[in-house]
Amino acid sequence: MVSLKDISKACGVSVATVSKALNDHSDISQETKKHVREVADKLGYRPNAAAQALKTNRTNNIGVLFVDEANSGLTHDYFNHVLDSFKRTAEENGYDITFINSGNKRLNNMSYLSHAIYRGFDGIVIACVDFSDPQVDELIKSEIPVVTIDHLFYNRTAIMSDNVNGINELATYVYEQGHRKIAYIHGKESGMESSVTKSRLSSFYKTLQDLGVDIPDEYVPAVPYRDTDAAYEATIKLLDLKEPPTCIFYPDDFAAFGGINAIRKRGLRIPEDVSVVGYDGIELARKISPILTTMVQDTEQIGSVAASKLIDLINNPKGTIVEQVVVKGNIERGESVARIS
């Protein structure tokens, strides 16, 4: 590898001068800068990230913690869209993205925090994890700049999808279409309730209460997120009630697919007999017939705001205010909710 020393020899100037020339310091003449840069190009010089990091304590590398119970969040279509957008914004700003993990055998079973310190990440973004994990807590309490997505920690910047408004818009829309018997098969995590779930659920109750609609308890069962089979079962139960709902909300579009199957299995039509509402706005939701009524979360915005805010924090660790950014989604009215009278 060609290093500063090689350039310095080829140019007949000191290593210090080469470094400064390449970094455009003010105490180097224009001619020298030009010359050094030409020679650097000619020799095919590329800086060495490790050496730079060692010296400057900056890696220009951001750690990403996207882990759900089963897999990494990579296969989760909401989170991978968020990550995709995050990555784009980060890279535009000169940062690379590396996944944080734990339990590395080579490294003494490092925790998330140890791993982050080991790699020297300038900042960290956390999403889609079990937020009650003590290792996550350790990260949150560390010195490293952190933003979280869809979860609010004390004293940490958070980017949140606007679940309160999302459910509110959906519920209001459904109400306006004439529905009064509205069920909400809502999501649940394996552990305790997440803030996402809580926000949505309370918004659901609040919205309908404000509209004067009463929701019986059996209209609000819980199933795991993205579990089509559980959603199927829960739907069957709802349809079997003496007073079945005319419209069913699902925790996510994925689960809604399970519900759709259940409804059709019962020989009922969508939306004429039962209306269906999803959440997320995954690509396929718009590709099926009827087009799914759902809340399209603004993954683009969430990801890029998260990256920008994190970079702000990195560049100004003490001065930047901790904030909570709420990103609104866009309702997709679709075709799966009927107008009834």
Added chain:
Amino acid sequence: MVSLKDISKACGVSVATVSKALNDHSDISQETKKHVREVADKLGYRPNAAAQALKTNRTNNIGVLFVDEANSGLTHDYFNHVLDSFKRTAEENGYDITFINSGNKRLNNMSYLSHAIYRGFDGIVIACVDFSDPQVDELIKSEIPVVTIDHLFYNRTAIMSDNVNGINELATYVYEQGHRKIAYIHGKESGMESSVTKSRLSSFYKTLQDLGVDIPDEYVPAVPYRDTDAAYEATIKLLDLKEPPTCIFYPDDFAAFGGINAIRKRGLRIPEDVSVVGYDGIELARKISPILTTMVQDTEQIGSVAASKLIDLINNPKGTIVEQVVVKGNIERGESVARIS
């Protein structure tokens, strides 16, 4: 940060001894090792990746290039499953995963190769890119260990999903169900044909030829991958032929959703009137009704084999043979192909 020097002071031994003790060298006594490790733990020591990399020329970091036209491959459900599996295997072996990118403004608009050298990746995995990109070519020709996924380069190890066998199994199955008028709306990339497309197409022709089935040219239109709208249009055209097919293959499950919509729009039933065959085996394919007949690509295996082979190459850059690994998929017979007589 606590460094070897701190431990060395606390233990009353030299830095060299500390390093060797932690790395379990043989010329350090058991007692010293024990003592050093205890003190290291007590002080909360974590190695510094940058310093290690600088000294050893090993980063334990693998570069990932997953880019398609629009986005990173992150939002592509086949590739993100592959990546997820790759990541898991790599991490189990002590490697981290960082995305390769190019055009970083901070770094003089680095190419992929420059970026890889800058970060000192021990190895690189390439998938889902425009393989005709000169920058990709530069990577392939570099000194860095590389494996590619679903594309074969001369002199580089490649992991390929078995598209020949995949299409063969599907076509044979459909034939056995009695179909003779079989169309294949096949995928096409924006640039030239990829090896994936070529393999599938030639396997389709070969299989049916061997079975004595004749395929008219108008049965084999091309549409972009994952484009539901284009698949919709192509399907409509097929249905409008004087002799419409009884079964239609799609480039992927996604596109198949477009086809399903078209068929239903025409008032036809699936599979009674028209049978549908996808490719990929995305999660939702099993969640719709009728369950989609498709080829489930073994993303788990592809990802983990890619990681293992890459790590072999890293550990033995010269000795390891370049190979081409073909990974078979599993047919999902589903419910979208009818038995006809």
Added chain:
DNA sequence: AAAATCTACTAAATCGTTTTCGTAGTTTCA
């Protein structure tokens, strides 16, 4: 013309590791 100020550069320390080469001190062997 001496003093002060600039300009453009360099030497050297440093970041945190790893590794080579020595070397005291102990044990083994002839």
Added chain:
DNA sequence: TGAAACTACGAAAACGATTTAGTAGATTTT
């Protein structure tokens, strides 16, 4: 008992960059 062989450790160089403090020489100021 002296030579050979081990054992357990340390000093120092090196990896490739950045940065501080210093300094010749030219230029400006008084």
